[in-house]
Amino acid sequence: METETFIRPNNKSKKKQRSPLLTFLFLFTLILLFFYFKNFISPSLLPLSKKSIPIIPRPQQCNPTNRLQGKFMWYAPHSGFSNQLAEFKNAILMAEILNRTLIVPPVLDHHAVALGSCPKFRVLEPNDLRYLVWNHSIQLLRDCRYVSMADIVDLSPLASYSTVRFIDFRAFVSSWCGVNLDVICSKDQNIPSPLSESLRQCGSLLSGYYGSFSGCLYALKEDCRTTVWTYKKDDEDGALDSFQPDDQLRKKKKISFIRRRKDVYKALGPGSAAESATVLAFGSLFTAPYKGSESHLDIHEAPNDPIVQTLIKKIEFLPFVPEIINAGKKFALQTIKGPFLCAQLRLLDGQFKNHHKATFLGLKQKIESLRQTGQKQIHVFVMTDLPMANWTGSYLGNLAKDSDAFKLFVIREEDDLVQETAKEVMAAGHGIKLGSVSQSSAGIDKRHYPQSLTDVLLYIEEVVCSCASLGFVGTAGSTIAESIELMRKHDICSG
Numbered sequence: 001m002e003t004e005t006f007i008r009p010n011n012k013s014k015k016k017q018r019s020p021l022l023t024f025l026f027l028f029t030l031i032l033l034f035f036y037f038k039n040f041i042s043p044s045l046l047p048l049s050k051k052s053i054p055i056i057p058r059p060q061q062c063n064p065t066n067r068l069q070g071k072f073m074w075y076a077p078h079s080g081f082s083n084q085l086a087e088f089k090n091a092i093l094m095a096e097i098l099n100r101t102l103i104v105p106p107v108l109d110h111h112a113v114a115l116g117s118c119p120k121f122r123v124l125e126p127n128d129l130r131y132l133v134w135n136h137s138i139q140l141l142r143d144c145r146y147v148s149m150a151d152i153v154d155l156s157p158l159a160s161y162s163t164v165r166f167i168d169f170r171a172f173v174s175s176w177c178g179v180n181l182d183v184i185c186s187k188d189q190n191i192p193s194p195l196s197e198s199l200r201q202c203g204s205l206l207s208g209y210y211g212s213f214s215g216c217l218y219a220l221k222e223d224c225r226t227t228v229w230t231y232k233k234d235d236e237d238g239a240l241d242s243f244q245p246d247d248q249l250r251k252k253k254k255i256s257f258i259r260r261r262k263d264v265y266k267a268l269g270p271g272s273a274a275e276s277a278t279v280l281a282f283g284s285l286f287t288a289p290y291k292g293s294e295s296h297l298d299i300h301e302a303p304n305d306p307i308v309q310t311l312i313k314k315i316e317f318l319p320f321v322p323e324i325i326n327a328g329k330k331f332a333l334q335t336i337k338g339p340f341l342c343a344q345l346r347l348l349d350g351q352f353k354n355h356h357k358a359t360f361l362g363l364k365q366k367i368e369s370l371r372q373t374g375q376k377q378i379h380v381f382v383m384t385d386l387p388m389a390n391w392t393g394s395y396l397g398n399l400a401k402d403s404d405a406f407k408l409f410v411i412r413e414e415d416d417l418v419q420e421t422a423k424e425v426m427a428a429g430h431g432i433k434l435g436s437v438s439q440s441s442a443g444i445d446k447r448h449y450p451q452s453l454t455d456v457l458l459y460i461e462e463v464v465c466s467c468a469s470l471g472f473v474g475t476a477g478s479t480i481a482e483s484i485e486l487m488r489k490h491d492i493c494s495g
Helices: 010-015 019-038 082-097 126-142 169-177 195-205 247-253 263-270 306-314 322-336 358-372 395-401 414-429 457-465 479-489
Strands: 071-073 101-106 166-168 217-218 225-229 260-263 279-281 341-345 378-384 406-409 471-472
Touching: 071 082, 071 457, 082 101, 082 263, 082 322, 101 169, 126 169, 126 195, 126 217, 126 306, 126 322, 169 195, 169 260, 195 217, 225 306, 260 263, 322 457, 341 358, 341 479, 358 378, 358 395, 358 471, 378 395, 378 457, 395 406, 414 457, 457 479, 471 479
Parallel strands: 071 101, 071 279, 101 166, 217 279, 225 260, 341 378, 341 471, 378 406
Antiparallel strands: none
16 A cells, blocks of 8 residues: 655744845835825725724714704715616605705716625625715815716706705715815825814714714614615505515525515604704615515605605606706717717626627617618717727627718717816816805815816717617616616707
């Protein structure tokens, strides 16, 4: 019988042979990291350690003499712009039901904050999600890239509803935290220490890490794993939702969550522990249909409340601000000049990158049907995340080569139309004008508008696609395609 002999390493001799050079490099690396974090990373942007959060006395924001007048609602948006817009609409609805002033958030960078998966019961805790959103919002301010959702989405159609109230996040933070945000937008990467610490403490408080404070802050712990919010469905309040984690998921992930349907007005309105709080802080307000239910909000109608019912219909479609609408129309009328087809092709992101053939199939079929009508040259506006340099060998590349039959149009970030529209949007300052807090008292200097606003390209492209008279071909499952379809339904190009 053969045997194998294993030789145990001599640990003592190893230690004696350790290279002084390796030790020096290790220590040198530690020193570099220390100076990097000290000089280039703002303390308010560092992850918050739960162990480092002390138990504090009642915060100054909660003292009667310092407390803001009114009642406010904050929430934590996430993911891409279309998801953020859907959450914003839900937030408007919830603020109306609860009679609170909605704190309007910035437009977050694409997927800078991710929630997780509600169907898999794997999402961030509400406190952690709120703190990530807070940190990213402060980062946008620091980088001079802050753009309010109200800078992009036109809220004037809601002006006739006196019960719908808004305040800009910057104005709220300036008043709630007692800070001057005018100095935060700077090329200098360091936020002054007192301001940094104030923002860190304020963000931790608002996120719910210190808990809730009676009459001051109510930070919700409910999320899509436990709660489906409803409104005035008395027979459902407290009932189990139809979607629950199955046995396999419970055993595999050791999940103990139970999803219940809760009436938001009864849980958080008059007579509740949350009702007296100056600030009510939600986590995510994103919802989507799933297995016969909704992931988090199921408020599609309110027949017993005419005001809320009207608002539900009103917020189904919130147009872009006039500056963006006008830019899209201008491109359609002055550059394309005539009937055209729009192709929205999402090819590189997430689930779409492995479905190129299926994505192109719909476009091929639409173009074939147009050619059969006798069109000599078909104008096609292309909205895609695939760079033009990579079109070669694809169906787009084939269309571009056949210049006699097709004329393709695109908009690029560096185009004058995009850059001028960005300047017009920020000069208009729709966001900072929200609410009763004036620009000067909010500590915001309007001159500190973003140095770049490249995402305005996306919004202009959506408007152009909504003007396509020969039709629209979108990517299946894309929320951008759904947004364009909604714009086409409301015929924004007719005016």
